[in-house]
Structure formats: structure tokens, C-alpha cells
Amino acid sequence: MKIASWNVNSLNVRLPHLLDWLAQAQPDIVALQETKLEDAKFPAEALAQAGYHSVFTGQKTYNGVAIVSRMSSVPEPEDIQIGIPGFEDPQARVLAASYGGLRIIDLYVVNGQAVGSEKYDYKLRWLAAAHDWIAAEHARHPELIVLGDFNIAPDDRDVHDPAIWNENSILTSTAERAALQGLLDLGLVDSYRLFEQPPEQFSWWDYRAAGFRRNLGLRIDLVLASQALKPRISAAGIDREPRTWERPSDHTPVWLELAPA
Secondary structure: OEEEEEEOOOHHHHHHHHHHHHHHHOOOEEEEEOOOOOHHHOOHHHHHHOOEEEEEEOOOOOOOEEEEEEOOOOOOOEEEEEOOOOOOOOOOOEEEEEEOOEEEEEEEOOOOOOOOOHHHHHHHHHHHHHHHHHHHHHHHOOOEEEEEEOOOOOOHHHEOOOOOOOOOOOOOOHHHHHHHHHHHOOOEEEHHHHOOOOOOOOOEEOOHHHOOOOOOEEOOEEEEEEOOOHHHEEEEEEOOHHHHOOOOOOEOOEEEEEOOO
């Protein structure tokens, strides 16, 4: 089973890319972020024609998350949760669903803008609330995958220049990385780091300053898996190809492969 995450940065713009990638990569489950669509405008019919069921929550212009699952290989989604329970937040950033015994949590983590800003404080509060909820979800669902755009690069291997992206920078600050480590400490593993990987592999590149061509990127899109699933993870990686397409998202898909139970 192939499970992936992709910040599409506007599904209205990137739907042809998503459909092409689904046909090429044949993932079983894909978590999407930054769909930037109100629910009434979500392209559920187009995805169904491609063989994928959709669950989603969105808003106009900003945010928005969805999980699409291949009808031929994955049970219908159940126990759908929108948002972090008990955390009041008008932004569409969190979606969870169960596929058989597998629980999927799709996160579009707050960017935070700048260290010390109000948005940064909101990011840390949001991450703390997410931590407590995910701990409860993990207790209920041993087979758990938490994936999405985390807006945190786990360590210096995941940035193109650690001198620039340091402990005082947004996306790499000490408090953000500690919050991410807190999620891992719940019993989750960063699937990408279970395998030997080439250096300087990233999932996001700024549109400015020829970021992709110069590989000035960060690895901020992650697929975290529970210890119960770890023995079944047979591969994990980053698919750079969609970032080369015309009018691409600034992110590219990340994925893992799960062997049958």
C-alpha cells in the first residue's frame, strides 16, 4: 500500500497535476493540503471518475485539507474527524479518517510567519493541542499515520543551508523542532529516515530566486508512522517530478510503502 502527502497549493489550479500523478504513481491514499476550496467546489466527482473516494474540509482562498483513497484497494473512510477536538480554530487544517484498521491524520501545520510573532505563538499552541489529541488517537488506533505539511524541518539535514535556517528561524526554531520531537515521542517514526537517503533531498522550494533549480529547499512534508506499522514500512521517499511540471505547487509529494499485514 502506497500512502502519500502533497501540499497542492490550490487544487483548483493543480487538479490536472493531481490526476496525472494519481494515474502515474497509483497511490492508495493521498493526504492533500492547501486545497484552497470551499467544500461545495471540491472536485469529488472528477476524483471519483479517476477511481478515488474523497473526504475534505476547506475554505475559500486559504488552507483546506483532504484525503483521497483508491476505491479498488482501500475500504471506505469511517470515523471522520474535522479539526482538533476542543481547540477552537476557524482554519481548515486537520482531517482524520479510518480505512479499515488504519487511522490517517492529515495535518496542515500553521506556518508561524516569524519567531516571536503572534502567528508563531499560535503555531506553538496549535502544535500542543495537536500533540494531546494525537496521543489520544494513538491510544485508540495502534496503526496510525500522521502526515502532511508540518512547516517544520526536522534537523539540519533537511535544509539547504543550516546557517540560514537556524534555531532562530521560522520552520527550524528550537521550539518548533521540540514540538515535532514531542509528536515522535508519542511513538511515531519519520518514515523517510528509516532508509538510507541521498543528501539534500527536499519537499518544498520557494518560487522565488530560482529555488527549485538551485535546490534551495527544505524537507517539511512528512509521513510519520506508529511503531506498530514500522515493521511493514518497506520504502519511503520524495517524488520530485511534479515540481518540474508547468505551474507546479511549491511542494512535491512524499510517500511511504506499507507491506501487507
